Amino acid sequence: KYEKIWLIFGILSLTVFLSIVGFTAFAHGHEPAGGMDTIDPEKVTETAPFDKPGVRQIDEDRYEVVVIAKAFGYDPPEIKVPVGKEIIFTLTSTDVVHSFTIDNTKVNMMAVPGRITHKSYIFDKPGKYLVLCNEYCGTGHHFMSTEIEVY
């Protein structure tokens, strides 16, 4: 009789354990992380996802754009994203504080060394969008810009 109780208890604990492992794996899947993540600013280019800056499709309706800001420009130099899809920008800086401000939109992200910032946006019109740095970051600040092509 005792053995049976322990057997059931064992199976129950195993089930609970496996669901926790499964849930954790699911939660940490390929979703871009939210909140205020930290990153070693000296190791940005070696740390995922910043080891591959650029656009990547997450699923049918979502894309992630990984951007590194540095004096005085952005990596990748070219950004092309589709219209009407959720675009999740993931941003950091390797040197000083910059911004990633998309003209005529509500996107105004701070690029802070040591931090990862996320912002989700859906472009409703195709075209070229100017991206500017709004934080004074040095002599080249006024030239720090890039362009997003929405197709």
Ligand code: CUA
């Ligand atoms: Cu970068 Cu101002």
